[in-house]
Amino acid sequence: MKMFMLKSLGVAALMFISVLAGMQLANDGIHKMKGYDDPNFQNAVSINETDKDLNATFLGKDVSSHDIEAKKKKLEEISAFNFFSSMGKKLSDGLSGASGKLIKQITE
Template identity: 45%
Template sequence: MGKFVFKSIFLITILFVGVLIGMNKANQGMNEMRGYTDSSFQTPVNIETTDEGSLNAAVLGNEISSFNLDEKKEKLEEAKSFNFFSEIGKLLADLISSIAQAVINFFASLF
């Protein structure tokens, strides 16, 4: 099962990179076919180096920023949003567990 998941994720990643490369090649072909560059058509993947040496990347015009997982985790914990379906699932699981325990105790008391 683990090998299958790994191979699937690897294949999806390779295909996604291929799509991005294809979009970039299509953009270059459109520019060559027109014979001039138009600033309204942006490249799908844009990577720039700043003066400080850091990289700025943008995919389809959306900037990609590095993020800190700890900060996101703290932000999610602070939100403490109520998930109705999660609570219903917990209640249902507790109910089924208690019913199963009662049935087991009943049959154990018979013997």
């Protein structure tokens, strides 16, 4: 059992390092493909936090907490009914309750 866990952790660490190396190679490839260093080259997502406000840039578009609050308010005003969402909530509540009861019966 000890060897299995050691091998599993080793493989997981190797995969994690491989993913990081692949991301770095992809970034270097993008810079090489461009052919020059562009100071305007932006990351996909950047987050700037100040004392009072939290600003984020997603794919070059500025998104602030005020925008998110306005969209949330607009969605609440629409109050659209989603049949599949309500069915999913009922199903998850039912499964959670049933599994809770089953676990309670097993442990007693």
